[in-house]
Amino acid sequence: MRPFDLVPSEEPGPDEELEANESQSEARTRVEAIENAFADDPVISLILDGLRQGMTPGKVRAELELSQTEYETAMKRLRRRMRAAAGSGASDA
Numbered sequence: 001m002r003p004f005d006l007v008p009s010e011e012p013g014p015d016e017e018l019e020a021n022e023s024q025s026e027a028r029t030r031v032e033a034i035e036n037a038f039a040d041d042p043v044i045s046l047i048l049d050g051l052r053q054g055m056t057p058g059k060v061r062a063e064l065e066l067s068q069t070e071y072e073t074a075m076k077r078l079r080r081r082m083r084a085a086a087g088s089g090a091s092d093a
Contacts, residue, residue, distance in 0.1 A: 031052070034048065034082075035048060037081065037082075037085065038078065038081070041074075041077065043064070043066070043070075043074045044074050044077060044078050046060075046064055047060055047064070047071070047074055047075070047078075048078075050063060050064070057071065
């Protein structure tokens, strides 16, 4: 036996890779569902797009030329609709 045979590999095994792929697929499905749910609200759609790109809320507001109040109002709409969808059984999570 070689000494390095005792050192665990940091490479993910097949089970870990499968689980990661399933998690990524599930996350993509959820993001798509959220985006589709707000397709009729261009402000929320643009905010979500910016956040998904890794922008901070402040950067999103600046890019979209939204005031703090406009941004917060849009985010309240988003939260209300998400809660309503979750409450109606539209979400499996």
